[in-house]
Amino acid sequence: MSTIAEVAVRREREALVARLSGEVDMTNASFVREEITSAVPNDVAALVIDLSEASYLDSAAIEVIFELSRRLDRRRQQLRLVVPATSPLRRLLTVCDVGAVASMHERLAQALDAA
Amino acid sequence: MVPAREPAEPMDDRPFEEDERGEARFRELADGAPVFIWTADRDGMVDFVNRGWLDFTGRSRAEELGDTWVLGVHPDDAEGVESSWWRAHRRRVPWEREYRVRRRDGVYRWIVDRGAPRFVAHELVGWVGTATDIHERKEMESKLAAAAARDHEVAETLQRSLLPERLPRIDGVALEARYLPAARGTAIGGDWYDALELDDGRVAVVVGDVVGHGLRAATMMGQLRNAFRAYALVESSPAQTLTRLNRLLGKDDRDVMATALYLILDRESGEVCFSSAGHPPALVTSPGSARYLEGGRSVPLGTADVAAYRDATDRLEPGATLLLYTDGLVERRDTALDDRLTQLRSVASIAGGELGDVCDQILGGILGGASAPDDVALLAVRPEPAPDGVLSMRLPADPAALAPLRRRLERFLAAAGASEDECFDITLSVSEAAMNAIEHAYGPADAEFELEGREQSGELTVTVRDTGSWREPRSSGKGDRGRGLSIMRGLMDGVEVTPSGRGTTVFLRRRLSGARLGAPTRRPA
Numbered sequence: 001m002s003t004i005a006e007v008a009v010r011r012e013r014e015a016l017v018a019r020l021s022g023e024v025d026m027t028n029a030s031f032v033r034e035e036i037t038s039a040v041p042n043d044v045a046a047l048v049i050d051l052s053e054a055s056y057l058d059s060a061a062i063e064v065i066f067e068l069s070r071r072l073d074r075r076r077q078q079l080r081l082v083v084p085a086t087s088p089l090r091r092l093l094t095v096c097d098v099g100a101v102a103s104m105h106e107r108l109a110q111a112l113d114a115a
Numbered sequence: 116m117v118p119a120r121e122p123a124e125p126m127d128d129r130p131f132e133e134d135e136r137g138e139a140r141f142r143e144l145a146d147g148a149p150v151f152i153w154t155a156d157r158d159g160m161v162d163f164v165n166r167g168w169l170d171f172t173g174r175s176r177a178e179e180l181g182d183t184w185v186l187g188v189h190p191d192d193a194e195g196v197e198s199s200w201w202r203a204h205r206r207r208v209p210w211e212r213e214y215r216v217r218r219r220d221g222v223y224r225w226i227v228d229r230g231a232p233r234f235v236a237h238e239l240v241g242w243v244g245t246a247t248d249i250h251e252r253k254e255m256e257s258k259l260a261a262a263a264a265r266d267h268e269v270a271e272t273l274q275r276s277l278l279p280e281r282l283p284r285i286d287g288v289a290l291e292a293r294y295l296p297a298a299r300g301t302a303i304g305g306d307w308y309d310a311l312e313l314d315d316g317r318v319a320v321v322v323g324d325v326v327g328h329g330l331r332a333a334t335m336m337g338q339l340r341n342a343f344r345a346y347a348l349v350e351s352s353p354a355q356t357l358t359r360l361n362r363l364l365g366k367d368d369r370d371v372m373a374t375a376l377y378l379i380l381d382r383e384s385g386e387v388c389f390s391s392a393g394h395p396p397a398l399v400t401s402p403g404s405a406r407y408l409e410g411g412r413s414v415p416l417g418t419a420d421v422a423a424y425r426d427a428t429d430r431l432e433p434g435a436t437l438l439l440y441t442d443g444l445v446e447r448r449d450t451a452l453d454d455r456l457t458q459l460r461s462v463a464s465i466a467g468g469e470l471g472d473v474c475d476q477i478l479g480g481i482l483g484g485a486s487a488p489d490d491v492a493l494l495a496v497r498p499e500p501a502p503d504g505v506l507s508m509r510l511p512a513d514p515a516a517l518a519p520l521r522r523r524l525e526r527f528l529a530a531a532g533a534s535e536d537e538c539f540d541i542t543l544s545v546s547e548a549a550m551n552a553i554e555h556a557y558g559p560a561d562a563e564f565e566l567e568g569r570e571q572s573g574e575l576t577v578t579v580r581d582t583g584s585w586r587e588p589r590s591s592g593k594g595d596r597g598r599g600l601s602i603m604r605g606l607m608d609g610v611e612v613t614p615s616g617r618g619t620t621v622f623l624r625r626r627l628s629g630a631r632l633g634a635p636t637r638r639p640a
Contacts, residue, residue, distance in 0.1 A: 026517065059547055
């Protein structure tokens with residue numbers, strides 16, 4: 001696979017943090033979805049996807065975010081995104097209205113503190 | 116046809132100068148012998164054949180005598196047998212011939228027939244001969260000959276199959292290769308060349324030479340070529356790839372040595388990065404001049420367990436041609452290598468025209484029409500970048516094309532002076548249009564789509580055109596493509612989607628705020 005993404009997950013307080021680095025496009029979006037989906041336990045209050053190290057997302061990656069939010073919503077779990085203020089991803093997420101299903105935070109600490 | 120003589124002809128024709136008792140004894144012995152025995156008179160007419168021969172051919176003694184015995188010879192062999200026999204008879208020299216003769220069951224069998232002249236006081240008095248059935252031996256020989264021919268064919272086929280039948284068509288780079296087998300027709304070389312497009316959008320070219328000849332060298336060459344392709348895709352530098360290949364050769368005591376020159380080309384900028392494992396240097400030619408790419412040299416693969424391979428970089432002049440070759444082109448026992456390299460440079464500096472013509476001019480100029488004593492492989496590479504401010508790509512309608520597309524587009528945008536944010540927005544929007552093209556072209560395995568980017572007075576336009584058959588967007592509801600369209604509309608200044616019977620064209624437009632400001636170095640015009 002020529003488009004490379006890595007997913008690192010860890011438990012942090014009441015949340016599961018999935019740190020996504022690299023690029024996600026239609027060739028590896030389903031891999032990323034599986035990595036994250038299978039890592040979310042039932043007993044966390046929120047999934048935090050940290051996009052600080054993500055350099056590229058396309059519509060297939062956005063679809064993964066919407067899909068995750070639907071799953072989490074059914075389990076009364078929240079979806080929070082970490083997107084640095086300077087990240088070009090902000091415009092993409094805004095255009096796709098991801099804010100309707102996930103809260104956006106500039107730093108991880110803020111995302112963890114949010115409730 | 117001369118009728119056969121009666122066997123009981125006058126006694127001066129009898130085979131041995133003995134009395135009748137002696138002759139009768141000879142015939143008795145001959146009849147019991149496990150070989151075929153015959154005698155002929157001083158005129159070359161057969162006057163005796165033994166019982167074994169008659170049993171074998173199933174014919175009467177009368178039919179076998181005189182010169183009608185030839186009637187039993189295979190029609191394809193008869194003329195040669197007859198003429199050689201009479202020639203030997205005239206010259207009075209021993210005769211030997213292998214030919215097919217009809218057995219009593221109608222099957223033709225191979226025999227070897229030998230006749231010796233007999234002299235009395237230097238006068239030819241007749242012939243005595245023996246014949247043996249050698250059919251099994253001949254069958255074996257022809258099987259062996261067929262097997263040898265098959266071996267040769269296998270070797271030739273292997274050689275051809277290990278080299279790329281045709282070089283890949285890589286957008287924006289002209290490629291030509293020549294392979295001349297050594298003068299020794301059956302010697303199979305371990306020369307190889309290859310070209311492939313890397314995921315980062317650069318182009319990898321390689322030329323190598325496994326030391327030695329024969330099936331082993333050719334087989335090793337095939338393994339190296341495959342290993343090279345695999346390593347080249349995961350390693351980003353030529354030296355790292357060569358290091359991996361060297362480690363591979365060091366395994367299992369393979370005892371194989373090979374030279375290789377691996378070069379990665381950025382077709383847009385002309386930048387090259389290369390590393391050599393004991394291989395002759397690449398040559399860069401422009402009309403009227405030629406120079407070797409120096410540096411990046413190290414030992415051949417397989418000579419040291421831990422070898423340090425180095426990368427060197429250079430930049431091709433616009434319009435320049437890159438030549439990679441194997442040492443068969445420059446190595447001669449009678450001339451020092453340096454002299455041959457100097458000669459190659461001067462021949463290359465006056466070669467010009469289409470890439471194929473350049474190859475032929477160089478081979479003609481160096482080898483002078485003679486066949487080379489060693490295999491020669493020549494690979495010519497010429498970047499054919501679109502003019503400044505234009506990016507032109509033709510890509511397979513395959514999601515795997517997306518990552519290389521992004522890399523090439525990013526470099527183009529950076530050169531056009533786009534900011535990092537603009538670069539992201541445009542790359543993403545173009546990728547969405549490309550995904551659209553890839554989905555539309557779904558079906559034919561070799562479908563392609565075209566992309567053309569232009570930067571003019573601070574405005575960037577990109578056209579993505581798919582040539583595959585039109586397919587209605589899936590209406591299953593996920594709305595990926597709809598999302599793709601809103602991404603394009605949200606990030607670009609203008610988006611036009613034009614479906615037609617022959618495909619869809621997506622036109623994107625975006626003003627570059629920082630165009631021409633702080634643009635990285637562009638290739639000199």
